[in-house]
Amino acid sequence: MPTLPVRMSTHKALVLHARDQPLILETVPQPISSTGDAIVRILAADIVPYMGDVISNKRPYPLSVPMTPGNTAIGRIHEVGPDAVDLTPGQLVFCDITIRARDNPAVSILYGVHGGGYPAAQKLMDGVWRNATYAEYARFPLENLYRLDEALLLGPLGYSINDLCLLPVCLVPFGGLSEVGLKPGEVVIVAPATGRYGGAAVNIALAMGATVIAGGRNQTMLEKLKSIHVTNRLRTVRITGDTAADTELFRTATGKPDGADVYLDLSPPAVQGSSLLASGIRSLRAFGRCVVMGGNSGNLDFPYLEIMFKSIRIQGRFMYDRQHVQQMIQMVESGLLPLGSKSGVSQTKVFGLEEIQQALESAAKLSGWGEHVVLKP
Numbered sequence: 175m176p177t178l179p180v181r182m183s184t185h186k187a188l189v190l191h192a193r194d195q196p197l198i199l200e201t202v203p204q205p206i207s208s209t210g211d212a213i214v215r216i217l218a219a220d221i222v223p224y225m226g227d228v229i230s231n232k233r234p235y236p237l238s239v240p241m242t243p244g245n246t247a248i249g250r251i252h253e254v255g256p257d258a259v260d261l262t263p264g265q266l267v268f269c270d271i272t273i274r275a276r277d278n279p280a281v282s283i284l285y286g287v288h289g290g291g292y293p294a295a296q297k298l299m300d301g302v303w304r305n306a307t308y309a310e311y312a313r314f315p316l317e318n319l320y321r322l323d324e325a326l327l328l329g330p331l332g333y334s335i336n337d338l339c340l341l342p343v344c345l346v347p348f349g350g351l352s353e354v355g356l357k358p359g360e361v362v363i364v365a366p367a368t369g370r371y372g373g374a375a376v377n378i379a380l381a382m383g384a385t386v387i388a389g390g391r392n393q394t395m396l397e398k399l400k401s402i403h404v405t406n407r408l409r410t411v412r413i414t415g416d417t418a419a420d421t422e423l424f425r426t427a428t429g430k431p432d433g434a435d436v437y438l439d440l441s442p443p444a445v446q447g448s449s450l451l452a453s454g455i456r457s458l459r460a461f462g463r464c465v466v467m468g469g470n471s472g473n474l475d476f477p478y479l480e481i482m483f484k485s486i487r488i489q490g491r492f493m494y495d496r497q498h499v500q501q502m503i504q505m506v507e508s509g510l511l512p513l514g515s516k517s518g519v520s521q522t523k524v525f526g527l528e529e530i531q532q533a534l535e536s537a538a539k540l541s542g543w544g545e546h547v548v549l550k551p
């Protein structure tokens with residue numbers, strides 16, 4: 175591991191020494207900034223529901239131990255490296271954990287969550303980018319830190335730091351919908367829309383000016399989405415699991431004879447063998463776009479000829495890019511994209527570093543859109 179400069183001062187961090195052991199709260203040397211990075215005081219980190227499984231290796235994401243895990247966070251710049259030209263100590267920032275190799279941006283890791291699993295990515299995690307945000311302080315590449323207008327967000331817009339932790343949940347579907355160029359006035363089918371990212375996708379797609387067809391099995395959650403977003407640009411479809419029936423339901427809901435413009439698929443691993451993707455693709459118009467963003471670990475079942483005859487585009491998308499983060503922050507700061515209770519997230523559970531086990535257990539129980547769990551180091 176390369177040696178980084180460390181100062182004599184210390185901070186508290188949760189350290190994972192082995193995947194079969196719990197996180198330990200330790201007092202460790204505080205990181206010190208160097209060229210190309212900044213040290214951030216972590217104010218709040220969003221805990222993703224599956225984080226307990228990652229730490230325990232039930233979800234065997236590659237991680238190099240010992241390390242400090244973490245998720246996307248909101249922080250305050252503590253100090254910056256000598257080449258920073260925009261960021262200054264004291265600024266409120268969004269800390270993005272998608273770290274890309276500077277000499278090959280195709281190589282990426284999720285800082286504190288997933289080490290890529292191939293040698294080039296592992297080199298990133300093994301070295302400088304090992305200790306993430308479940309700590310009082312964390313090092314970030316300068317390009318992963320985004321200035322937030324604190325006065326506006328916490329003032330007239332009425333948000334809390336916890337509300338801002340919802341940014342990464344909305345960013346994932348925004349990355350996919352931007353990738354396929356969703357435009358105002360277009361019709362997008364989001365399915366399943368009843369999960370955490372599905373609920374966020376409905377929120378962001380409406381803010382992008384689209385009409386949204388939210389599909390899912392859970393009628394209660396579909397009703398909840400309708401009660402959150404009181405607009406005739408949101409329609410819901412209770413899916414049946416039958417390809418032909420679901421295609422018909424989606425197509426009818428679009429209200430357009432040719433079908434939807436975009437289909438966003440967020441199928442989780444549990445949908446093995448499901449026909450949802452086929453129904454979504456079949457509901458698209460000619461030259462329609464399908465973006466695949468779920469964690470389905472199986473193979474895709476495509477209506478082959480239909481894709482060819484209708485010139486359908488199928489696009490995978492992992493996370494998002496820097497311009498998506500910048501655009502989304504503008505959407506929030508302009509009031510276009512609501513967060514927190516304005517977006518239907520009415521319950522936030524907050525935990526300190528010493529309560530990490532309860533925090534992970536609480537996050538694991540999250541389902542759908544409406545609650546979130548935040549760690550406040």
Ligand SMILES: NC(=O)c1ccc[n+]([C@@H]2O[C@H](COP(=O)([O-])OP(=O)(O)OC[C@H]3O[C@@H](n4cnc5c(N)ncnc54)[C@H](OP(=O)(O)O)[C@@H]3O)[C@@H](O)[C@H]2O)c1
Nearest residue numbers: 366368369370371372391392442444445467468469492493
């Ligand atoms: N591309 C990326 O960069 C990226 C980033 C983050 C997450 N993801 C992926 O996005 C996916 C969604 O994540 P999430 O956190 O939103 O999941 P989640 O909150 O657990 O929601 C899962 C959704 O899938 C539905 N579902 C489960 N089994 C189903 C089935 N057999 N048929 C139809 N619907 C079914 C659930 O609906 P019910 O209520 O009906 O069960 C629920 O709406 C995950 O697989 C995750 O890996 C991708």
